[in-house]
Amino acid sequence: MPTAHARQICPKAVFLSPNFSLYHSFHDRLIEIFESITPLIEPVALDEAFLDVSGAHGVWGSSREIALSLRRRVKDELGLSCSVGVGRTKLVAKLASKAAKPLPSVDGPHSGTGVLVIETKDELSFIRGHLVRALPGVGPRTEERLGRLGITRVVDLAQIPRSTLVAHFGRAQGHLLCELASGLDERPVVVERAARSIGHEETFDADEFDSGALLSRAKAMAVSVATRCREARCVGRTVAIKVRYGDFSNVTRSKTTGAPITMAAEIADIAGVLLEEIDADRGVRLLGVSLSGLLPTEEAPAHQLLLFGSEESSVRGSRSTEVKSREELEETADEIRRRFGKHAIGSLANITRDAARAKTEGTLARVDKEP
DNA sequence: TCTGGGGTCCTAGGACCC
């Protein structure tokens, strides 16, 4: 429930602020425990992961034994309780772990089983006993749309032809719904998931009407995004802003650059341009800045990039060239100006492997950007 | 109808290229 509502109906309640760095440290310790069982770990969130234990039985015993020992160790070593679901597929494991959790009730939580193992022969009846809302990928919207078709349970869903589902929910979701309802789930446990985007967003205490203030907020967020990108050793090409107005309507704007960027100043510049489309008079409740199209710094182009564009800052083209000195850089800029005349502003965006690495290592405090 | 700060993936339309 919204905090404001909770405060209203329960004025004496104690409200704690989240402490994400603490959660991260526990997450790391949790992963260490998992790693002692199997290297095939796919973290889903700070407090949740899929483990492929198919190769671990020789040393650690049956799936049930592994589950019980994991639960015990998490309790003993971290002081946290958890539930473990076991199944042949991600779908079954996920539903089982949920079913093993304690349930809330008016007289307090009813303890769950903690561990639930679903045998392959019981899979289908277990899945079909659920409401559609329990399926991954079915949120409030899809639940409602399915409801209007008279479908509330997975059993009902299993009766619907694939083509009907695709027609109603699009290709990807239609096929997924059809397959999950039949217990088909081939999604593997994916170990290394490189981040696709890094962002920072803030909800303001009061709606912000001043576009200048929004810009300085965006700059601060750009710094945090750039710092995290550097730590993650990656660069990106698409800067996006997200705005929630006071009336809860959301707007996103994005811009993709020709060359990968990492510097806070560049992210902030683009965010600033995107912010010009935002109507501050409507009152902004939330602002976010993100960088996506991420790729590892090592895979970024290994040379300086000269970008030239029109006055309104949209990049018209790019020419990549290795530049070893400032003189050489200026020569190249001149050459571009000669060739492209007044259209070549020749702004320099030198986000390169070397520059990014230098920043990572702290040897280059600032990379100049000049006309 | 979202509290909050992260994210992911999908889709549709348009621009652009060959």
Add this chain to the structure above:
DNA sequence: TCTGGGGTCCTAGGACCC
């Protein structure tokens, strides 16, 4: 300059996850 098909990339928004 047009035709047409095929493809990629970008942008915006929506739904979903924890």
